[in-house]
Amino acid sequence: MSQSQDPLHGVTLEKLLTELVDNYGWEALALDVNVRCFKFDPSIKSSLQFLRRTPWARAKVEQLYVRHLERS
Numbered sequence: 001m002s003q004s005q006d007p008l009h010g011v012t013l014e015k016l017l018t019e020l021v022d023n024y025g026w027e028a029l030a031l032d033v034n035v036r037c038f039k040f041d042p043s044i045k046s047s048l049q050f051l052r053r054t055p056w057a058r059a060k061v062e063q064l065y066v067r068h069l070e071r072s
Helices: 013-032 044-053 055-071
Strands: none
Touching (some): 013 044
């Protein structure tokens, strides 16, 4: 069986976001992805709700995560 080449395969949005916040913090995320839920009273829960409803923001966060994986 072949493994998926997609770095996002099997990674939940919550895991991805949590890892980014743990590594970079909310302020750095807000600089890369300019959304209110990262700037004002940020939380994983509110950010997940926003990202699930907002495809362009989710795509930016996923791209940031892929770049993070490449640096690791």
